Amino acid sequence: MTLPTVDQIQQALAQVMDPELGRSIVELGMVRDIQIQEGEVAITLVLTTPACPLRNQIKAQVEAAAEAVPGVKNVSVELGAMSDEERRRALSSKSPASQLNKIGRVVAVISGKGGVGKSSVTALLAASLQRQGYSVGVLDADLTGPSIPRLFGITGPVQGVPLGILPVETRTGIKVISTNLMLPDENMAITWRGSIMSRAIRQFWEDVLWGSLDYLLVDLPPGTSDATLTVMQSLPLDGIVLVTMPQRLATMVVRKTVDMACNMQVPIFGIVENMAYYPCLESGVKHEIFGQSHADEVAQAAGAPILGRLPIDPDLAALGDSGEIEHYEPVEFVQLVEAFTAAVSVLDPASLEPEAAD
Amino acid sequence: MTLPTVDQIQQALAQVMDPELGRSIVELGMVRDIQIQEGEVAITLVLTTPACPLRNQIKAQVEAAAEAVPGVKNVSVELGAMSDEERRRALSSKSPASQLNKIGRVVAVISGKGGVGKSSVTALLAASLQRQGYSVGVLDADLTGPSIPRLFGITGPVQGVPLGILPVETRTGIKVISTNLMLPDENMAITWRGSIMSRAIRQFWEDVLWGSLDYLLVDLPPGTSDATLTVMQSLPLDGIVLVTMPQRLATMVVRKTVDMACNMQVPIFGIVENMAYYPCLESGVKHEIFGQSHADEVAQAAGAPILGRLPIDPDLAALGDSGEIEHYEPVEFVQLVEAFTAAVSVLDPASLEPEAAD
Numbered sequence: 001m002t003l004p005t006v007d008q009i010q011q012a013l014a015q016v017m018d019p020e021l022g023r024s025i026v027e028l029g030m031v032r033d034i035q036i037q038e039g040e041v042a043i044t045l046v047l048t049t050p051a052c053p054l055r056n057q058i059k060a061q062v063e064a065a066a067e068a069v070p071g072v073k074n075v076s077v078e079l080g081a082m083s084d085e086e087r088r089r090a091l092s093s094k095s096p097a098s099q100l101n102k103i104g105r106v107v108a109v110i111s112g113k114g115g116v117g118k119s120s121v122t123a124l125l126a127a128s129l130q131r132q133g134y135s136v137g138v139l140d141a142d143l144t145g146p147s148i149p150r151l152f153g154i155t156g157p158v159q160g161v162p163l164g165i166l167p168v169e170t171r172t173g174i175k176v177i178s179t180n181l182m183l184p185d186e187n188m189a190i191t192w193r194g195s196i197m198s199r200a201i202r203q204f205w206e207d208v209l210w211g212s213l214d215y216l217l218v219d220l221p222p223g224t225s226d227a228t229l230t231v232m233q234s235l236p237l238d239g240i241v242l243v244t245m246p247q248r249l250a251t252m253v254v255r256k257t258v259d260m261a262c263n264m265q266v267p268i269f270g271i272v273e274n275m276a277y278y279p280c281l282e283s284g285v286k287h288e289i290f291g292q293s294h295a296d297e298v299a300q301a302a303g304a305p306i307l308g309r310l311p312i313d314p315d316l317a318a319l320g321d322s323g324e325i326e327h328y329e330p331v332e333f334v335q336l337v338e339a340f341t342a343a344v345s346v347l348d349p350a351s352l353e354p355e356a357a358d
Numbered sequence: 359m360t361l362p363t364v365d366q367i368q369q370a371l372a373q374v375m376d377p378e379l380g381r382s383i384v385e386l387g388m389v390r391d392i393q394i395q396e397g398e399v400a401i402t403l404v405l406t407t408p409a410c411p412l413r414n415q416i417k418a419q420v421e422a423a424a425e426a427v428p429g430v431k432n433v434s435v436e437l438g439a440m441s442d443e444e445r446r447r448a449l450s451s452k453s454p455a456s457q458l459n460k461i462g463r464v465v466a467v468i469s470g471k472g473g474v475g476k477s478s479v480t481a482l483l484a485a486s487l488q489r490q491g492y493s494v495g496v497l498d499a500d501l502t503g504p505s506i507p508r509l510f511g512i513t514g515p516v517q518g519v520p521l522g523i524l525p526v527e528t529r530t531g532i533k534v535i536s537t538n539l540m541l542p543d544e545n546m547a548i549t550w551r552g553s554i555m556s557r558a559i560r561q562f563w564e565d566v567l568w569g570s571l572d573y574l575l576v577d578l579p580p581g582t583s584d585a586t587l588t589v590m591q592s593l594p595l596d597g598i599v600l601v602t603m604p605q606r607l608a609t610m611v612v613r614k615t616v617d618m619a620c621n622m623q624v625p626i627f628g629i630v631e632n633m634a635y636y637p638c639l640e641s642g643v644k645h646e647i648f649g650q651s652h653a654d655e656v657a658q659a660a661g662a663p664i665l666g667r668l669p670i671d672p673d674l675a676a677l678g679d680s681g682e683i684e685h686y687e688p689v690e691f692v693q694l695v696e697a698f699t700a701a702v703s704v705l706d707p708a709s710l711e712p713e714a715a716d
Contacts, residue, residue, distance in 0.1 A: 114472010189618035194552025248679035260547035283640035
């Protein structure tokens, strides 16, 4: 009886697909090592996220594939996690656009709770970073409730070219991709099931010609289901910014996202408390319309700093509605962006400097 | 050569499953008629929703199944839609709980946009109807961001009995089911993919011992993806209440839900505009914090009346946070509930009368 070779095992494993990414685990670099002794096969497998919910499924498929090779007596699989560099390489995809893109930091803006102002915070953060001389893109992952194009006053349709999809640029040059830039009418509903949404988000990452960006901000929809899972699992996220609001009820839902981020080992750069209070122009009183702040509680659970607290400002709503959010420069945001870039720079201090200050 | 019989065709079609409901199309009553003449088979198929996105898939499977019966020369399939009564029967399921439940009206509260106060409106509507003597249940379909238990101040765990799952009752007797009544800690995240979410929502409908209800209100998450699709396709919805807020951006997203409801031919009972203004106690001024109302625009697009406009009220946020939303009885809500029951009663005026007024 012939003994199996490393090559044969490798070939067998090349047939196993990562269920999330839809690509061969060999191609993704997930098979780190194969050792064979007298037909006993020991495989070291590295996953893109150590808390991958599909780890057991992948492990079982690897075992079955290796066991099917003639001469194999026994298969043992050891699971590990990729290094940041391995992960980035695995998720960078082979699409023509991906090969051309050069993207610095990928940061998701997330809440779990709807209507706390994630999209406004994303847009304001993008505008502030752009003003400071960074080049910025926004990937609108809220496919069924996209707000980003409206806030910036941009419309589609996006252009497709042979190498990929061209994002639409805002008046200050922020590059944006969003389902609302693809629909003939912004009031049309997108009624895709989760699996199709996941594919669309991956396409926004892989097939869009982002070019060279210092920051790609990802605006996530509410909830901890498909869109959020896909962004956390299949985009090379550096970390997230968590948006909350005072209401205790909202805080509870936001804490679910903290739980998810911890489980999936995604770093949290900081917390933004939105709609913290409403300053009445007539009386000068600061009304805590949605109750007292619970930002400290969220920050503690997340083990992350509070980047800023933003008031309810009718001017912001008005500028957002008229597509002029880039004209809004609240004092609170200057400090917020400083705190944000400081939190991100901890990752690798020398890596990001704006090329030219405005 | 023997000619095929109606029985044979029926048996072949019994193997075809509705992809959404996971049950045989014969069992669901979707095969209304089979005619055979000299091997030419004509099948009349009725769908649960005329705009069923899977209609072509089902049709193709039916054709293939019938063509595989020996002696069949040709198959033609005519598509139609179920009557309300047929639909209700098809979706009522054969589970033990479903057999025992007797549910009057099923109404979803929906927005598309997050954070506009869907859950508060659902809870207030439930409390008002209950006060008027109706028996009311709330199915919290916002699985990843469930707010309903907190608003009512109820906690789990829910009890499972041989016949199904017992909902938890609020202090005034509203029956509630929610993922947050099933988790050991309300801050835990549910990170299910869409298909599992859809199954969970169907289970909330089929396996919960609701008993006898006049109204079952379904609180939907933001977005027009899995949860909303499942509720519109696999629950016997009588119609929806649409919650909006003034911001133009929010209005745009809400209009996507109008588009979806129209496509899926789900009746819209009316519009609730939440957070319409903030009455400053000190100055007496009504602040339109989120801009001017666009409720008229939504109502016109939806072809439905405005049921009411609700102010921003810190008392509501406080009572919601402390789980006492049933103690909140704003004047605006009395008219709103009247308008709601009037809109619903158009369906069948004699069908619903409260058994005893409080």
